[in-house]
Amino acid sequence: xxxxxxxxxxxxxxxxxxxxxxxxxxxxxxxxxxxxxxxxxxxxxxxxxxxxxxxxxxxxxxxxxxxxxxxxxxxxxxxxxxxxxxxxxxxxxxxxxxxxxxxxxxxxxxxxxxxxxx
Numbered sequence: 001x002x003x004x005x006x007x008x009x010x011x012x013x014x015x016x017x018x019x020x021x022x023x024x025x026x027x028x029x030x031x032x033x034x035x036x037x038x039x040x041x042x043x044x045x046x047x048x049x050x051x052x053x054x055x056x057x058x059x060x061x062x063x064x065x066x067x068x069x070x071x072x073x074x075x076x077x078x079x080x081x082x083x084x085x086x087x088x089x090x091x092x093x094x095x096x097x098x099x100x101x102x103x104x105x106x107x108x109x110x111x112x113x114x115x116x117x118x
Contacts, residue, residue: 002026002107004095009112016116017083022095022109024076032098034071034078038091038114045094049080063089085116 008020024031035050049069050058057069068081078095095109 002028002099002101002105004097004107004109006093006095006109006112009093009114011115011117012085014086014116014118016085017081018085018114020080020082020093020095020112020114022078022097024097024099024107027101028076029100031073031076032100034069034098035096036069036078036080037094037096038089039094039111040088040091043091048093051078082114085114087116087118090114090116 003025004022006020006022008018010018012018031053033050033052036048037045038048039045046060048060048063049067051069051071053073059067066084071078092111092113094111097107099107
């Protein structure tokens with residue numbers, strides 16, 4: 001069974017930094033795109049950042065220049081470095097992976113809470 005396990009969430013003051021990690025485990029043949037999504041209070045889940053297996057990245061407009069997504073392919077791990085955090089970044093952050101086990105499928109992590117106070 002494939003699992004994504006996130007870590008690194010927490011509480012921080014505005015202007016601070018946090019680094020999220022997400023490790024995939026289980027029988028995995030290949031991971032294509034890995035991504036971070038978030039869902040704030042009363043909001044829909046939205047894409048924050050994504051990275052392909054080749055390292056190409058994409059960011060939501062409101063996090064460009066503040067967040068950096070990276071991945072360690074041998075470790076099946078994706079990271080999200082978040083700097084200059086704002087109260088509006090407060091959300092549950094979810095890791096997502098498009099991967100192949102015995103079939104190609106999309107997998108989600110359980111989520112980690114990021115809380116930014118002003």
